[in-house]
Amino acid sequence: MRIRELLDELGLFLLVDQDAGDSALDREVRAVLTTDLADPGRFLAGGELVLTGLAWWREDGDAESFVRILDRAGVTVLAAGEAEHGLVPDDLVHACRRHGLPLVAVKPDISFSSITEHVLRRLQPRHVGGLAAVVERHRRLLTGQGGPEAVLELLQHSLGLDAHVLSPTGRQIAGAHPPLRARTAVALAGRYLAARRSGEAAPHGVTIGDRHYSLVPVRGTTDASTPSAATEEADELGDWLLVVAADTSDRPAADGELLGRSNWPSTRDPRTSGRRWR
The missing domain is CATH 3.40.1390.20 (HprK N-terminal domain-like)
Structure with missing residues (x-):
């Protein structure tokens, strides 16, 4: 172009x-x-x-x-x-x-x-070389100390998508500004938990008002020191969720891979679990 x-x-x-x-x-x-x-x-x-x-x-x-x-x-x-x-x-x-x-x-x-x-x-369609550059930026960011904000900036840069990371209760962990309205965030978290419990395949689509959102599970690495009961409880809640302010169902497969395979700091790491990233 x-x-x-x-x-x-x-x-x-x-x-x-x-x-x-x-x-x-x-x-x-x-x-x-x-x-x-x-x-x-x-x-x-x-x-x-x-x-x-x-x-x-x-x-x-x-x-x-x-x-x-x-x-x-x-x-x-x-x-x-x-x-x-x-x-x-x-x-x-x-x-x-x-x-x-x-x-x-x-x-x-x-x-x-x-x-x-x-x-x-x-x-579209993206050239192989361009996708390779995205993957390389992804690798560099995820081996650094950027945390959730760095991954979200990568998604915005590579896919042009505004995204938020929410806890299962709807609290914003990181993401685009302004943050989601509290009522919207809670509704999205509830929709996500319901979809997980019913076994629905991600991404989970939901429309609130005139906005469409796609919900993607976020999986952090499990801390080996975390008690098994706490791990089971976190698995039930679903860890964090990635909220993308767009319908990703018609996106190219490579985009879905980048969304689904983004790595994050442990959601149960005591150094990060209580931190407000924004």
Whole structure:
């Protein structure tokens, strides 16, 4: 997918490189990442459309470091949402011009999720090399010390999905912000437990209001020191659950594998069981 197609098909407004000629608009988009990290460098492999809500930007001067990181990583285009500040700050526009990074504005009525889904549909089927890169990022994150947040950022980067990890009682362990409403989280946890007890195969689909969610079991490694009775109780409750704010039933098999095989810190590890990750 090229930048010009992104503009034509999604109605986005080009702020930087509008006078650079056809070469800039013909740059290829090979992946999509949504982030509000001030330094998203570890999740960039080059060729991305980066979507940001600008929560990291507070004053003039903040944009230079962010844009430099994107430029060095080989990002194709930056899309900045106007909802946070009412417009795209001039500081970001000037930084993108200095580094030659194409910049587009996203109006408040255009959701990042709709952009992500559109781009991912255009990029399917994924190339073997791209999937290999996802697997390698997965391996690196899971051998590090990132915890649940790192795995969720991987899922968002690789699949374009907002996700939350909930306890069986509906308490949010980690995930996208804003967190799920308490009533919604409890309802999802209840649906998950009911599906497990009935032997229903995951992912478990559920619709609340006008939103569809897919529920996937999260399995942590069992601590050998955990008493067997406590282990049986945790198994009955189902450990944590991964809540994906989308219908994953029609996703490619590789996506389902990445969702189902994500490894997590032990849900019964005394060092993590009481920690609030967000």
